[in-house]
Amino acid sequence: MKINSKGLSNSEVVKSREEYGTNALVMVKKDSFFKQLIRSLGDPIIKILLIALGIKTVFLIQDFDWYETVGIVIAIFLASFISTISEYGSEKAFIKLQREAEAIKVKVRRDGKVLLIDINEVVVGDIILLDSGDRIVADGVLIKGEVSVDESSITGESKEVYKKPFISGLNPSDNNELLRGSVIYHGVGEMMVTKVGVNTFYGKISLELQEKQPESPLKLRLRDLAKVISRIGYVGAFLVAFSYLFSVLVINNNFDINRIVVTLSDTSLLFAYFLEALTLAVTIIVVSVPEGLPMMITLVLSSNMKRMLKDNVLVRKLMGIETAGSLNILFTDKTGTLTKGELEVVGVMFGNLDYYKEKKRLKSSITYYNILKKCILSNTNCVYDDEKKMWIGGNSTDKAVVNYLGEENYSVKKIKEVPFDSKNKYSYTKVIEENREITYYKGAPEVLLDRCKYYILPSGRSVPFVNKKRINDVIDEYAKKGIRVLMLGLDEGKGLSFISLLFIKDELREKVREGIELVRKAGIKTVMITGDNKVTAMSIARDAGIINSDRDVVLTSSELNRMSDDKVKEILPRLSVVARALPTDKSRLVRLSQELGLVVGMTGDGVNDAPALKKCDVGFSMGSGTEVAKEASDIVLLDNNFNSIVKAILYGRTIFKSIRKFIIFQLTVNFCAVFLSIVGPFIGVANPVTVIQMLWVNMVMDTLAGIAFSYEAPLLEYMEEPPKKRDEKILNSYMIHEIVFTSIYSFLLCIFFLKSPFIHSFFRNGKNDIYFMSAFFGLFIFMMIFNSFNARTSRLNIFANLLSNKVFLGVIIFIVIVQVILIYYGGDLFRTTSLSLKEIEIMLVCAFSVIPVEFLRKLYLKSKGKLGCV
Incomplete structure (x- = not known):
């Protein structure tokens, strides 16, 4: 099996499509208009009517008016025709709109460039870039990185399966084969497509897998x-x-x-x-x-689908939109839902308390800038598109950080990558740099700062960390302003060294405060679930109108987990914010709310949010979220906006x-x-x-x-x-x-x-x-x-x-x-x-x-x- 790390050329894409076909699946065939019309004529009421007319025709044939029989038959047909045309047209439009809005895009490398394409455009030989939460769109083999995969949609077994890169010269095996329909739990990597469309394992059984939606x-x-x-x-x-x-x-x-x-x-x-x-x-x-x-x-x-799509609300499951009107409590994410999701780095502070607002001034400190660049670019899932001159992929935080650097790029040999985990609150990458092993860290200051023994001087030398208290004060100061703080660090083998703090601002969406007030008037309690620290979360919740009085309760994940179920139920009517939240917190809050008889809504975008999205009464996933989150949800918010929840x-x-x-x-x-x-x-x-x-x-x-x-x-x-x-x-x-x-x-x-x-x-x-x-x-x-x-x-x-x-x-x-x-x-x-x-x-x-x-x-x-x- 020949692997070209640069991907296929345009001519090779055309040739592959001609030889192996497209990645489109055969969809379940819906009943034709004629079949639906015949079925409507089989309605028991119409059958009874026709039988009665038949009897009348046979037994009163001498004085029976034939035009009445013909007229009634025509009337029956017209009634059935209009009914069928309404239902058939509505159903067809509904399915079409859902398919268009749910079209999945994937990152592929072609001619050495990273492109974002529709899944149906994927061909055999394509190199697909994989990230946590991605749904695998074709059969293939892992050629780079290590990932854990959920293959339950194929095998029925809901356990993580670990995959390692395919070794050239050997035959592909279960250890490196990836199947369409599976989901990446953790890790990043690249796969080469070996089968597409109806030739994939999923494609061969696609008709059986496409279940009819329950009533x-x-x-x-x-x-x-x-x-x-x-x-x-x-x-x-x-x-x-x-x-x-x-x-x-x-x-x-x-x-x-x-x-x-x-x-x-x-x-x-x-x-x-x-x-x-x-x-x-x-x-x-x-x-x-x-x-x-x-x-x-x-x-x-x-009739409402087009209006809802114009308002960026996609209904995946009918029961979701029906139940949305009955919500009592709504657990909502912060980033991108309450806020714009347009994260921007507004400043950088190093261990010697030097503060840089503009990148131009930061570049003048060459050593600091180079260390910052290496830490950021070796520790991101973003890829720079030379053709479009923009960063693609990665989460909103990744994009904010790399956009602060601009069009920089950094090539280094990576030994190990551990992606950000909501439990650990950090990510790290181990690289070989000038024949030395260096580990670059990126994550929450409250997790990483206490582990720091040193900080980096402008010369690049590490010295004992003496400004830790002042750094903590700065973190609190910015958190009170609702500004998120990210810490960067490195370890050269003698312990973690503090590089810098990145201050990231994400403004509230327009009219989100009015939206939350509208939800409150509707009798729905809003609770903000966020990974931010407590101080930052409280600041944003106040600005959004979620916190309105001193009686409102704000908890961290650890404080929540120390409480018994009965205690949480007691404070639930006053709970407004859960900071530094874990996905397990969401599932627990959903369960306890439902035990109180409440109708529960939940927003989510990650793989780990899927259990809570499935468990709640109405699951709202983000349009920019992972495919597994969308799959678990009832409603997709295409613009990630809280006001779209209000509309739903x-x-x-x-x-x-x-x-x-x-x-x-x-x-x-x-x-x-x-x-x-x-x-x-x-x-x-x-x-x-x-x-x-x-x-x-x-x-x-x-x-x-x-x-x-x-x-x-x-x-x-x-x-x-x-x-x-x-x-x-x-x-x-x-x-x-x-x-x-x-x-x-x-x-x-x-x-x-x-x-x-x-x-x-x-x-x-x-x-x-x-x-x-x-x-x-x-x-x-x-x-x-x-x-x-x-x-x-x-x-x-x-x-x-x-x-x-x-x-x-x-x-x-x-x-x-x-x-x-x-x-x-x-x-x-x-x-x-x-x-x-x-x-x-x-x-x-x-x-x-x-x-x-x-x-x-x-x-x-x-x-x-x-x-x-x-």
């Missing part, structure tokens, strides 16, 4: 709710059929037993009655069974509210239709809405309403409400009150319209003719339209924030246009005919009455202090 808790709760409502619908359907048969067999025969017996003996008439009863029952089932409820999750999420919480609440608004609207129509169909036969109106009319009603309240409500805007006022409980039911008391009240009023309005002589007087031929029944069909639809304005807000002003949901207005306009067309041109198929202006006016006035009546209900509840919200 989210909210979707399951919606499904359960739909089942309950369906049962009610089936009972309602039975009652409708029974009431119709009771009406035609008993009431129409004036309760006369002899006449009833005669009617029962007429087989053809009896069968006609039973068939009509079956048709009515099916109509009720079509309306009452809320098959659109589970679809709402897909509609709402897909707001979107979570918005989605839940959108679904609740839809449920209010849908169940109001459901119950009104069921009540009307049950009572109708007893008041002489056996079939106020025909089967085909009911299919249009069903399309309006399921698919079209689902689209309309799914585009509700995220309003900041939602952040002033307390979090929803973890197990809060979808239907709350406010919703039940509105559904029951409005459905009863709508039902009574329909009865009044159907039976009132006053209403009949406005129509040219009185009651029960084609004009009157056309108006009643219009009343039912327009009543739904006006009530949709009531359902979308709990405010007295139903037009509040209406323009923020233009899709809602578009859907309403579409329904109005279609309804007008159906009234004037629906003909016998829809049992409609043209209405006069006077007839249209009385129909609209009656339908509009649901708005003032609902206004009075809200006004009454507000006067009693009981006006709630969805």
Whole structure:
């Protein structure tokens, strides 16, 4: 196996791609639009309807209107088509957006230059640079460095596997082979790619590894709710059929037993009655069974995905965004999340207390500058890109330090590298320099300073450390200003020598204080978890608004670990900061918070954060974080910004509210239709809405309403409400009150319209003719339209924030246009005919009455202090 340390040339990349293929994987094939359409036609409700129509066609073939059968079939197909097009398009957009945002970039060396490329561009022969937390994107062998690897996604065994460099001339073995899908736990190195794409071990089993995402808790709760409502619908359907048969067999025969017996003996008439009863029952089932409820999750999420991505929030797992709206406590990192993450070295202090702010002045002290350069450049994961003239790779601290040096480079033989560890709080590199072994250290002053026996003079000579107390005072002084301090040291074999302190500033992000205040108003406790020392952490927490009073508790990791679980639970409501934190602290805090019944959010970006991210209710990973952290998280913050967490919480609440608004609207129509169909036969109106009319009603309240409500805007006022409980039911008391009240009023309005002589007087031929029944069909639809304005807000002003949901207005306009067309041109198929202006006016006035009546209900509840919200 030939290894070229400079990597492939451009021509070799092209040749390799032609010979071995790309690194793209075969994705799980989703059902086509046609398959989804056929599946929707297999809906049990539609099957029942088609069977009923088939029976009617066969047995009443002589006087059956064929156009009605064809019309109903077309209506069924249109309803299914619109439903499928919405769901298929939403799902497709959702998957596409996720894939685009989750595209992984890798560092490769080509033609001696380090490049950042998409994983699909990797080819056989590429040299990939590896770092802690990286996900391996192709099969290959380690050719440089030593790393420990997590291969659990491939082997199922969650233990660290240590890899050593491949020795030229020997065959690759398990000791140096790296497999796609594995994760680098610790260490840095380089690998050469030997297999890509479908030829990798991961690629061969990729279809099996791509698991279908489990249904989210909210979707399951919606499904359960739909089942309950369906049962009610089936009972309602039975009652409708029974009431119709009771009406035609008993009431129409004036309760006369002899006449009833005669009617029962007429087989053809009896069968006609039973068939009509079956048709009515099916109509009720079509309306009452809320098959659109589970679809709402897909509609709402897909409609919000683009908006969320614009706000730099990527949802990886649906349950994450659902749960985000219910958070009680949020553990957040500091660097890059609360702060800008644009670390800048603002000064350097050496052991003789010489302070240098600018690099230009530091360069004048040649010895100090050279020692500083060697320590920094031998102890970093950053690589300088000559083409782009910039440093790439490494963490934010590494980048800040090397950018302070500028375009310097340093080549040295490294014997051993130990990367920064959150437990040890330092990293070191052992090098051979002028035939001497020197170890360069970089890390936290409180860990390294006490170990220093000497400090370096401007001449380069080491002398006993006499300024240690003064150095400690300087560290405290800068820490109080919120400036992070990093220490550099070296060991030539006689003990650690102090080189310098680096003062690193990272300013708070804009509006982060407002974001934390917004989260506090939302009833969410924010706790800052940081690797900074206690003094620095307190300074930043105060500036961010996390610490607001003397009662707020600030602990270091060691102080936290000395406390019992019960003691930590006791102080948790007042805990604001954990300084010098370890990843194990995060996991413990998550566990204890959950034991208190709290819904927990956690941010993280490193390999060691993965357990806590998996364990918490909502895991937020950073866009710049490791792939393993992203894999463990529910939501990725593409800009690493705390304010993006605020947006995720707001979107979570918005989605839940959108679904609740839809449920209010849908169940109001459901119950009104069921009540009307049950009572109708007893008041002489056996079939106020025909089967085909009911299919249009069903399309309006399921698919079209689902689209309309799914585009509700995220309003900041939602952040002033307390979090929803973890197990809060979808239907709350406010919703039940509105559904029951409005459905009863709508039902009574329909009865009044159907039976009132006053209403009949406005129509040219009185009651029960084609004009009157056309108006009643219009009343039912327009009543739904006006009530949709009531359902979308709990405010007295139903037009509040209406323009923020233009899709809602578009859907309403579409329904109005279609309804007008159906009234004037629906003909016998829809049992409609043209209405006069006077007839249209009385129909609209009656339908509009649901708005003032609902206004009075809200006004009454507000006067009693009981006006709630969805």
